[in-house]
Amino acid sequence: QQQVKQSPQSLIVQKGGISIINCAYENTAFDYFPWYQQFPGKGPALLIAIRPDVSEKKEGRFTISFNKSAKQFSLHIMDSQPGDSATYFCAASVGGATNKLIFGTGTLLAVQP
Amino acid sequence: ETGVTQTPRHLVMGMTNKKSLKCEQHLGHNAMYWYKQSAKKPLELMFVYNFKEQTENNSVPSRFSPECPNSSHLFLHLHTLQPEDSALYLCASSRELAGYNEQFFGPGTRLTVL
Numbered sequence: 001q002q003q004v005k006q007s008p009q010s011l012i013v014q015k016g017g018i019s020i021i022n023c024a025y026e027n028t029a030f031d032y033f034p035w036y037q038q039f040p041g042k043g044p045a046l047l048i049a050i051r052p053d054v055s056e057k058k059e060g061r062f063t064i065s066f067n068k069s070a071k072q073f074s075l076h077i078m079d080s081q082p083g084d085s086a087t088y089f090c091a092a093s094v095g096g097a098t099n100k101l102i103f104g105t106g107t108l109l110a111v112q113p
Numbered sequence: 114e115t116g117v118t119q120t121p122r123h124l125v126m127g128m129t130n131k132k133s134l135k136c137e138q139h140l141g142h143n144a145m146y147w148y149k150q151s152a153k154k155p156l157e158l159m160f161v162y163n164f165k166e167q168t169e170n171n172s173v174p175s176r177f178s179p180e181c182p183n184s185s186h187l188f189l190h191l192h193t194l195q196p197e198d199s200a201l202y203l204c205a206s207s208r209e210l211a212g213y214n215e216q217f218f219g220p221g222t223r224l225t226v227l
């Protein structure tokens with residue numbers, strides 16, 4: 001029940017296309033859903049986060065869509081660029097507790113020029 | 114230096130060696146964390162420190178021994194490791210443990226156990 005299931009494991013998108021990564025969870029007590037971006041040789045960095053009081057949050061080309069009834073949330077990258085090529089992790093926690101973040105397994109995104 | 118730094122960036126050790134990983138955060142945060150990152154697995158939280166005090170040990174084998182002398186520095190002492198301990202070890206910090214605070218990660222130490 002504590003797991004966050006992430007798919008796909010890897011994704012190849014053409015430059016200018018839309019990248020979509022999905023995550024699903026079981027624990028209905030989760031109330032904080034961040035996405036992290038990790039470039040090779042770097043640690044993960046917070047990209048965007050959402051709480052379940054809204055169904056969508058947009059920051060630039062990055063959008064989180066949240067479906068509370070389906071217990072799913074997804075990351076959409078619009079107009080994908082080669083510089084977006086990285087590994088993306090979804091995560092979830094209760095009360096925003098940073099010591100209780102449950103991470104997904106990651107999605108390796110490659111944006112082809 | 115800014116953010117969270119980790120040294121060394123790469124480490125190769127034999128199963129009988131003793132080595133230490135170092136993490137330093139320059140953000141004035143109060144909480145620090147060690148994570149293990151293995152391919153195709155979720156990040157595994159190993160240890161949590163809050164105001165220098167260990168608050169969590171997630172069933173980590175005793176061959177991993179953390180030390181937090183102050184809120185800015187965190188060490189992970191390694192001894193008699195196993196090949197399956199080969200992974201990327203990430204240090205992170207946050208202002209507080211709770212309250213939707215962002216975690217800042219270091220670049221990690223790539224550990225290979227022969």
